[in-house]
Amino acid sequence: MVFKRFLNAVAGARRPETTVAMFRQAGRFRDAGRFEEAVELVERGLKLDADNIVGHLMAGSLHAVFREMDRAKAEFERVLTLDPVQPRALLGLARIAMEQEENDRSAELLRRALGRYPDFPEAAALLAVVTTAVPARPSRPSSPAPVVQSDRLRVPSESRETLIARSDSTLVFAQPRGPRSGELATRTAHLHRLAAALVVRAGLGALHHAIIEGAAETTYLRTDGDAMLSLTFGRDIETAAALTHLERVWTNCRAELSSQVA
Structure with missing residues (x-):
């Protein structure tokens, strides 16, 4: 046995x-x-x-x-x-x-x-x-995009990529900035419109935050429906820390954009 x-x-x-x-x-x-x-x-x-x-x-x-x-x-x-x-x-x-x-x-x-x-x-x-x-992509404005100073944003050193764009796909700020930054702004704006439409359809109101997980990094998005900020971090960062960075940069971003409008 x-x-x-x-x-x-x-x-x-x-x-x-x-x-x-x-x-x-x-x-x-x-x-x-x-x-x-x-x-x-x-x-x-x-x-x-x-x-x-x-x-x-x-x-x-x-x-x-x-x-x-x-x-x-x-x-x-x-x-x-x-x-x-x-x-x-x-x-x-x-x-x-x-x-x-x-x-x-x-x-x-x-x-x-x-x-x-x-x-x-x-x-x-x-x-x-x-x-x-999903609304059609708005036409790009004739006025130039505002100039945002990176030192005033206080972008965290842990951020691999930082992007600020308008909902009409206008690129406002990118760090690092390269030949494909405008294309990235367009893609981010399109995904924002899709996500916003899904959130509204689900009865959850307007989209303000989003977290996009990738294989090696995670992107955190903040928006007010007009401007969008995204910070991309490695997957090793704690979510709470990433969100703290996001809110601080978002506050500085809003202040910068508001001052230029004024």
């Missing part, structure tokens, strides 16, 4: 890990912010089962976290070759299209998802946003 239990234990120890278990663990890693470990498990699982829909959906979501949008799109499209109306794949592609301001394409994908699963709250909410709730 003891010998039999020993053989069973050895057999259990040698039993190969299933792809289901890999993807389940990868999901836990992803939800805990352990994205690199999640990617490793997903890649291993897809090597064992190249047509696994769950694996490709997870791969797509992880590529989106790392801002590898072309690769994320390819994963979701791969799923649709296996199941042409897979709702999570359609939702993933719709989110990418929405972020790229292809609202008509996003709406088409969301309607396909809802045609398969009418009770799909995420798809219904996004469809309402891309079809009715």
Whole structure:
């Protein structure tokens, strides 16, 4: 009897890990912010089962976290070759299209998802946003953007990237500032309009704060509907400390912008 239990234990120890278990663990890693470990498990699982829909959906979501949008799109499209109306794949592609301001394409994908699963709250909410709730991007003003002095903002040294923009996508301040700062301001303004529309649709009032988690860093956003401030930190910073920095810089930002209007 003891010998039999020993053989069973050895057999259990040698039993190969299933792809289901890999993807389940990868999901836990992803939800805990352990994205690199999640990617490793997903890649291993897809090597064992190249047509696994769950694996490709997870791969797509992880590529989106790392801002590898072309690769994320390819994963979701791969799923649709296996199941042409897979709702999570359609939702993933719709989110990418929405972020790229292809609202008509996003709406088409969301309607396909809802045609398969009418009770799909995420798809219904996004469809309402891309079809009715998000205003068109305002035209840029003819007046130049205000000049903001970085020393008056008191940007924390821990901030990897600081951005101030108007809701019409006008870049006010960027640190560091580079050739793509204007593009980043445009993208931030677009995401702000989308998020604001979702918050209003949920009955939560106006959007004032947002936290955007990425694979290696987290961005904290503060807005009054006209101006937007974002600070990006490494993931090792405490949320309370990041929010304290955000509120201090936001107060200084408002003071700077108000003084120039006056």
